[in-house]
Amino acid sequence: MKGDDTGTVMTDAPGTAARPATAPPPAARGRAPRGVRLWRGLTPWLFLAAPLALLITFTYAPVANMIAYSFTDWDGVSPDLHYTGAENYVELFTRPELFQVFFVSGYYLAASVVQIAVALYFATILSFDVRFRNFFKGVLFFPYLVNGVAIGFVFLYFFQDGGTLDSVLGLFGHHSDRAWLGTPVSANTSLAGVSVWRYTGLNFVLFLGAIQSIPGELYEASELDGAHRWHQFRYIVLPGIKPVLSLSVILSISGSLSAFDVPFIMTGGATGTETFVIQTVKLAFQFNKTGLASAAAVVLLLIILAVTWVQRRLVPDDKVDLV
Incomplete structure (x- = not known):
């Protein structure tokens, strides 16, 4: 075997083609640090944090409370409320x-x-x-x-x-x-x-x-x-x-x-x-x-x-x- 000035390894065996030397993997050459990759993954969620907080606070949380209140006899004023099951739905229908x-x-x-x-x-x-x-x-x-x-x-x-x-x-x-x-x-x-x-x-x-x-x-x-x-x-x-x-x-x-x-x-x-x-x-x-x-x-x-x-x-x- 012999090598040229460019670092390419040549083979002298008849009938075989020349093969270049093994190059380093691309990930090893330009891979971002772990902290940078973690920050890039969190960035979209940081932009969504405020809208999601508002959506949960003013939409999903009130709906959940409404469903919970529908199974009680709460009058809207008293701090006490009692679970009544499906009694309100039975009265409706x-x-x-x-x-x-x-x-x-x-x-x-x-x-x-x-x-x-x-x-x-x-x-x-x-x-x-x-x-x-x-x-x-x-x-x-x-x-x-x-x-x-x-x-x-x-x-x-x-x-x-x-x-x-x-x-x-x-x-x-x-x-x-x-x-x-x-x-x-x-x-x-x-x-x-x-x-x-x-x-x-x-x-x-x-x-x-x-x-x-x-x-x-x-x-x-x-x-x-x-x-x-x-x-x-x-x-x-x-x-x-x-x-x-x-x-x-x-x-x-x-x-x-x-x-x-x-x-x-x-x-x-x-x-x-x-x-x-x-x-x-x-x-x-x-x-x-x-x-x-x-x-x-x-x-x-x-x-x-x-x-x-x-x-x-x-x-x-x-x-x-x-x-």
Whole structure:
């Protein structure tokens, strides 16, 4: 055997190739110290520490306490509470009047259908090049930025006898002495209309962002093929926004079941407008039945989760490839 000046070892045996000398492993040449590697592994968790602490403190810990209170007879004031097992849940499911308030959610569910349709209509129109579209975007989204309590007080004066609505109707020659918040049907219809006005902007922004994420080449190709606006909406827009539309439906259903702030401010649950959440709040703070109210909140949470699961099973979120 012999070696050259570069340190490569050569073999003199016939029929064998030259082999370089064994090089040191890469890990031995550039491996970071153990302390540095440990710090790099901990860095992501340090960034997540504050959000996780807030999430656990203000979300998971209260939910855990709520579930624990649902198995007690706590009144919300006394330091003493006694374990009662499933007695609160038995009372909930054996008292029909506690679940009758869910019929009120039907008004808000119908209103959510209207607001999704209106939001989808305007999002489709304003996604194209039309005049003053930025102005109309702001007009549609502005109601969602207003605080719910302020909305409740504004529409309380809007629907009162001789209020803004009656004055506007009087300009068109229709003089009505109807109490808009005086009967269950008219009151719930009015409150559902307020929810349409308030949440249409949220759905509008979600739909508009999803529509604008669709490649523009698809619209150009469809126009070359002679497609009209309806064809573009049916075969391009709807498949492209299917995940966002599914999310909007889930939010609308959960919001319909948990409506609280506007009906609580405007009617306080009177005249047949009491929702399940208003009833739960009254059980806890008016009748001092925190254990029963906690059980009702747990049941509402389970109902929303069940509805969401069923909706996801019926309409799976399949990825649609339009290109």
